[in-house]
Amino acid sequence: MSLVNLAHVCSHLQNASKARLGLTSIPVSKLHVNLMLGLQREGFLSSVTLGGTTPPKPFLLQPTTSPEELETMADTLADEPWHAYPTLPESQDGRKAPPSPLGEERVFDVHVPLNPARRRLWLGLKYWNNEPVLRKMKLISKPTRRIWLTSEELGKITRTRQAGFVKGLTTPGECMFVTTDRGILEARECVERRLGGMALCRIA
Known part of the structure; x- marks a missing residue:
C-alpha cells in the first residue's frame, strides 16, 4: 500500500474540484479503486469508470436505466416475479421466445488496455449550487507515520471528539475512510461493525 501515491491522488482531486472539472483520471491500483468506490457510495463522486x-464515452458515465423504467420494472416484478429468472432465447419447438417485459439487456463494450500501466480510473466529479461537493481531501496517515485507530477511538472521532493525533469530524458531511481487514470502510461504518484499522484520509 503506497501512501505516497494516495497523497498525490488527494491533492489531484482537490485541485480538480477547485478547477471545476467534470471528469478526471487517476492511476489504477486496488487501494485507489476501493477508495473511489467508497467515495461514490458516500456521494462525493458521480461515476467511477x-x-x-x-476518456470513456459519455453514455458509459450515465445510468443506463431511467427512474421511470426502474419503477416499471419493480411493479412488473411485484406482480409477476418469475420474470426475474432468465429465459431461453428459443423455445423447444424452435420459435423465438417472446420479448421480456423488463426490456432488453444492455451490454456496452469498454476498451481497457491490456497493459496495466496504460489503465486509468476515470472519476466524475459532482457539484451543487456551483460549488464542488468534494472540497477538501486530506491524508491522515503519512508514509513516515501510519496512524492506527480502534473502534472506540473511531467512535470518539465520529462524535466530534479528538482521539490521539486525529481531530473529530466536525464539518457537516465530513467523512473519514479507514482500511480494515474487511476492506476500506467509512469511519461510522467501522463503529457499527466494531472494527479498527489504519486511517487513510478525510473528505469534506
Whole structure:
C-alpha cells in the first residue's frame, strides 16, 4: 500500500474540484479503486469508470436505466416475479421466445488496455449550487507515520471528539475512510461493525 501515491491522488482531486472539472483520471491500483468506490457510495463522486488514456464515452458515465423504467420494472416484478429468472432465447419447438417485459439487456463494450500501466480510473466529479461537493481531501496517515485507530477511538472521532493525533469530524458531511481487514470502510461504518484499522484520509 503506497501512501505516497494516495497523497498525490488527494491533492489531484482537490485541485480538480477547485478547477471545476467534470471528469478526471487517476492511476489504477486496488487501494485507489476501493477508495473511489467508497467515495461514490458516500456521494462525493458521480461515476467511477475503468478505461485507458482517453476518456470513456459519455453514455458509459450515465445510468443506463431511467427512474421511470426502474419503477416499471419493480411493479412488473411485484406482480409477476418469475420474470426475474432468465429465459431461453428459443423455445423447444424452435420459435423465438417472446420479448421480456423488463426490456432488453444492455451490454456496452469498454476498451481497457491490456497493459496495466496504460489503465486509468476515470472519476466524475459532482457539484451543487456551483460549488464542488468534494472540497477538501486530506491524508491522515503519512508514509513516515501510519496512524492506527480502534473502534472506540473511531467512535470518539465520529462524535466530534479528538482521539490521539486525529481531530473529530466536525464539518457537516465530513467523512473519514479507514482500511480494515474487511476492506476500506467509512469511519461510522467501522463503529457499527466494531472494527479498527489504519486511517487513510478525510473528505469534506
